[in-house]
Amino acid sequence: MRVRRGTSADPKSGRWPRGEWNSSGLIQAQGLHKWFGDNEVLHGIDLTVDTGEVIAIIGPSGSGKSTLLRCLNLLELPDYGQVIFKGQDITDVRVDLNAVRSRIGIVFQSYNLFPHLSVLENVAIALREIRKLSRREADVAARAELHRVGLQDKIDAMPGHLSGGQQQRVAIARALGMKPDVMLFDEITSALDPELVGEVLEVLRMLASDHMTMVLVTHEMSFAREVGTRLVFMDDGRIVEEGDPRQLFSAPKTERLKRFLVDLGDR
Amino acid sequence: MQAAHDVGLGEDVTASPPRRGPRKSTMRGVLADTRALSAAVLVAGCGALVLAIAGPLLILFTRGIRDYEVVASALQSPSFKAVCLIAGCVGTVSMFVGTFSYRRMPTRVSRGQAIIGAIAGLEAACLAFVVALFVRGDMATFALNFLNFDGVLDQTGAFLEGMKNTLVITVVSTVCGVALGLVVALLAVSKRAIVRAPARVYVNVVRGTPLLVLLSLLYFGLALGLRINWTPFVAVIVGLTINAGAYCGEIFRAGLQSLERGQMEAARGLGFSYSKSMRLILVPQAVRRVIPPLMNEFIIVTKDTSLIVFIGVSLNKRDLFSVASQGYSHYFNASFYVASALGYLIITLPLIWIVNKAEKRLRSGLVALG
Ligand SMILES: Nc1ncnc2c1ncn2[C@@H]1O[C@H](COP(=O)(O)OP(=O)(O)OP(=O)(O)O)[C@@H](O)[C@H]1O
Ligand SMILES: [Mg+2]
Numbered sequence: 001m002r003v004r005r006g007t008s009a010d011p012k013s014g015r016w017p018r019g020e021w022n023s024s025g026l027i028q029a030q031g032l033h034k035w036f037g038d039n040e041v042l043h044g045i046d047l048t049v050d051t052g053e054v055i056a057i058i059g060p061s062g063s064g065k066s067t068l069l070r071c072l073n074l075l076e077l078p079d080y081g082q083v084i085f086k087g088q089d090i091t092d093v094r095v096d097l098n099a100v101r102s103r104i105g106i107v108f109q110s111y112n113l114f115p116h117l118s119v120l121e122n123v124a125i126a127l128r129e130i131r132k133l134s135r136r137e138a139d140v141a142a143r144a145e146l147h148r149v150g151l152q153d154k155i156d157a158m159p160g161h162l163s164g165g166q167q168q169r170v171a172i173a174r175a176l177g178m179k180p181d182v183m184l185f186d187e188i189t190s191a192l193d194p195e196l197v198g199e200v201l202e203v204l205r206m207l208a209s210d211h212m213t214m215v216l217v218t219h220e221m222s223f224a225r226e227v228g229t230r231l232v233f234m235d236d237g238r239i240v241e242e243g244d245p246r247q248l249f250s251a252p253k254t255e256r257l258k259r260f261l262v263d264l265g266d267r
Numbered sequence: 268m269q270a271a272h273d274v275g276l277g278e279d280v281t282a283s284p285p286r287r288g289p290r291k292s293t294m295r296g297v298l299a300d301t302r303a304l305s306a307a308v309l310v311a312g313c314g315a316l317v318l319a320i321a322g323p324l325l326i327l328f329t330r331g332i333r334d335y336e337v338v339a340s341a342l343q344s345p346s347f348k349a350v351c352l353i354a355g356c357v358g359t360v361s362m363f364v365g366t367f368s369y370r371r372m373p374t375r376v377s378r379g380q381a382i383i384g385a386i387a388g389l390e391a392a393c394l395a396f397v398v399a400l401f402v403r404g405d406m407a408t409f410a411l412n413f414l415n416f417d418g419v420l421d422q423t424g425a426f427l428e429g430m431k432n433t434l435v436i437t438v439v440s441t442v443c444g445v446a447l448g449l450v451v452a453l454l455a456v457s458k459r460a461i462v463r464a465p466a467r468v469y470v471n472v473v474r475g476t477p478l479l480v481l482l483s484l485l486y487f488g489l490a491l492g493l494r495i496n497w498t499p500f501v502a503v504i505v506g507l508t509i510n511a512g513a514y515c516g517e518i519f520r521a522g523l524q525s526l527e528r529g530q531m532e533a534a535r536g537l538g539f540s541y542s543k544s545m546r547l548i549l550v551p552q553a554v555r556r557v558i559p560p561l562m563n564e565f566i567i568v569t570k571d572t573s574l575i576v577f578i579g580v581s582l583n584k585r586d587l588f589s590v591a592s593q594g595y596s597h598y599f600n601a602s603f604y605v606a607s608a609l610g611y612l613i614i615t616l617p618l619i620w621i622v623n624k625a626e627k628r629l630r631s632g633l634v635a636l637g
Contacts, residue, residue: 075532102538112533116552125547126537171533178537 026051026182026213027104031081032071034064034237041067042078043237049182049215054208056224056245057217059234060260065217068234069184072215073104086181102130105175105183109190111167113159113174119146120155123174131178145173149203165196172203183207185216221264225249233257305377308365308384315358315391322350323398332414339410342402351399358391411600418598419606422590429590430610436500436572436586437614440507441565447508448515452553453545455520466516473513479574482506486578500584503575511568518560522553559629562622566615587611 025048034042041064049055057065070076072083074090074097082091090100114122123142127133133141146152149169159167168188175183185204189197201223207214208227218224224231224245231245233256241248241257252258330341341347365385372378419426454466473481486502489495497505526549534544573588585593591607594600 073536075536098535098538098540100538101536106536108529108533108536110527110529112527112529114530114533114548114552116555126539129543129547130538174537 025049025084026086027072027215028084029068029072029081030084032068032078032083033080034067034071034076034078041237042071044081045071045237045239047232047239049213051181051213052211052229053213054227054229055215055232056228056230057215057232057234058219058221058224058260059240063234064237065234066186069106069186069215069217072184073101073106075101075106098130102126102178103181105178105180107168107171107175107183107185107188109187111159111164111171111191113167113170115159117159118155119151119157119159119162119170122159122170123177126174127177142173142177145177146170148176148206149173150199163196164192165199168192168200169203172200176207182213182215185214185218187217187219190219221249221261233260235260304364304368305372305380305384308361308368308388309380310384311357312361312365312384312387312391315354315361315395316387318350319354319358319391319395319398322354323347326350333416335410335415336407338414339406342406342410347402348399351395351402355392355395355399358388358395361385361388362392413601413605415600415602416606418594418600419602422594422603425585425590425594426587426606426610429585429587429607430614432500432584433569433572433587433610434614436504436507436575437565437569440504440511440572441568443504443508444511444564444568445515445561447512448517448519449550451512451516452519452523453550455516456523470513470516473510474517478506478510478571479577481510482574482578485509498584499575499579502578503572507568507571510571511564514564514567515561518557518564519553522557523549525556526552556629559622559626562618562625566618566622569615569618570611 027049029045029047032042032045033040045064045068047055047068057068059065067076071078074083078091082089084090085100085104088095088100090097114125117125120139120142123145124135124138127138127141128135131138143152143155146155149172151166151169151173154162154166154170159170162170172188189200192200197220201220204214204216204223205227216224216228228245230242231248232242233240233248233252233254235256241252241254248257249261252261326344326347327338327341331337362385365381365388369378369381369385372381451466451470454462455470457463482503485506486497486499489502490497530548530552531544534548535541539547572586575586576589576592587607587610591603591610594603
């Protein structure tokens with residue numbers, strides 16, 4: 001038996017969770033369970049992300065969306081279950097997680113730029129230190145990424161002097177610079193003033209048109225419908241419903257999604 | 268000044284007397300309506316303060332401060348007492364007048380003048396009366412023992428040497444202490460208790476023990492155990508390093524823990540290892556945040572170097588305090604301590620100034636940003 005991160009077997013069956021999985025899946029979560037103390041936040045999540053998909057995860061606050069996303073790159077260690085990335089079980093302790101994480105980009109609600117580094121350096125530092133590019137190569141690549149998100153004239157600014165929307169675009173450029181196979185976005189527009197949301201969503205649209213594989217937790221329903229190739233509705237640590245966004249929004253099958261959409265409409 | 272004051276009051280003055288007159292007793296009414304009052308309180312209070320500070324000094328310096336007998340007679344002269352009493356009384360009066368009138372001042376400016384005048388008067392009164400009380404004592408003996416710099420001036424070279432040694436001890440121990448503290452802090456923020464434990468024990472034992480005890484144990488005890496024969500100079504550097512390491516460890520730990528959780532997550536999310544995240548992302552930010560408390564530690568270490576006298580003083584490498592205390596025992600003259608106090612201030616005041624600058628910069632966000 002292989003040693004795993006976290007505990008070994010499924011809590012109910014006492015066996016390894018064994019899901020059928022499609023080998024074309026880029027990232028696959030199998031039977032993820034996560035506890036915070038006595039609070040079970042994920043109740044067995046199965047999710048497959050194929051190359052080129054844009055998966056939008058929606059659901060009420062506290063339903064475990066962020067936790068699921070953070071389990072996908074093992075920023076949060078699941079207590080049970082596996083995460084398979086490009087055919088490799090990355091919950092195996094022998095896997096070099098740093099190398100895996102450098103192939104999975106993640107962007108947070110709170111930007112988390114490095115405030116002591118300039119915008120250029122925020123993007124370039126990982127390219128030098130992890131991708132082992134020379135200073136010149138890293139700067140060229142970082143400039144290109146910043147150009148892509150429309151911040152070529154903010155290169156020498158310090159993050160604290162940028163607007164929220166600009167900071168979030170730097171954070172996206174920082175993740176994109178690593179040329180990840182998949183990008184995870186956790187409510188990246190939720191902390192922004194309404195007039196700044198557009199510029200960030202614009203960057204996401206561009207990524208979608210470039211066929212970047214993306215998983216995004218979002219409260220922007222119209223955006224989820226527009227760019228999502230698949231919609232996942234989570235409630236109480238479970239995936240309640242998933243499918244084509246247009247279909248789910250117009251004809252939700254479950255009572256819970258119906259109620260969720262109605263509540264949203266009320267607000 | 269008066270003209271500007273009048274202009275400033277222009278509109279209010281016409282409106283306020285009829286409103287306030289009937290409600291107040293006549294005495295208070297007069298106070299509130301006297302337009303010149305706030306200016307008078309300001310001038311009197313500040314004048315008293317200037318007199319309380321500069322007057323005694325002026326008397327001392329015009330009579331000469333080189334000869335302690337002249338100083339003693341100046342301290343006891345009637346003019347010295349008169350200056351103190353005048354400053355004290357004027358200060359007291361402006362304090363009371365300002366205190367009881369500032370609420371009724373018609374404008375912000377005059378109210379401010381009354382408040383400043385009252386506070387300056389209070390300060391003048393405290394200073395002048397304390398000095399007046401002090402010079403009633405035995406000034407001849409006081410000057411002989413504390414203001415007699417004949418022996419000190421002979422030892423100017425030794426004092427400069429002492430300042431140099433104090434500075435060397437301070438700089439070496441602080442630099443080593445900061446480095447040690449950083450290591451201790453990195454252990455202390457580990458998620459594994461087994462790594463945290465030695466750091467906690469070290470920090471708490473050192474913080475919980477008087478530095479003097481630590482130095483004694485180190486100097487005498489280690490010499491026995493490890494069979495090393497070291498000078499007090501080296502022992503004190505090691506002791507102060509160990510001491511500063513504990514305090515700097517706490518400073519750095521607080522600095523690291525003050526950073527947002529998201530910084531570590533963003534770094535790990537990019538693929539940085541834990542140690543690289545610390546080295547490239549977290550520690551640089553933490554260091555910027557803790558510069559003021561670290562500088563403060565520098566000042567504390569400067570003064571703690573004086574504890575070297577308790578473990579023995581070698582003649583060729585005396586610190587500032589050793590020079591002073593040997594001069595004192597030799598001449599039975601505490602003026603050596605007065606001189607050493609000046610020496611410490613010469614070292615610490617620029618540091619304190621730098622700390623304040625750094626704190627201002629930090630508060631205005633410049634350091635935090637880069
Ligand atoms: N580090 C943690 N320690 C303890 N409990 C946690 C932690 N992180 C999340 N939780 C709990 O897990 C549950 C799910 O949190 P999660 O952040 O995944 O929800 P979410 O769906 O992202 O909600 P939101 O829409 O508000 O972001 C919540 O009840 C939360 O309190
Ligand atoms: Mg969340």
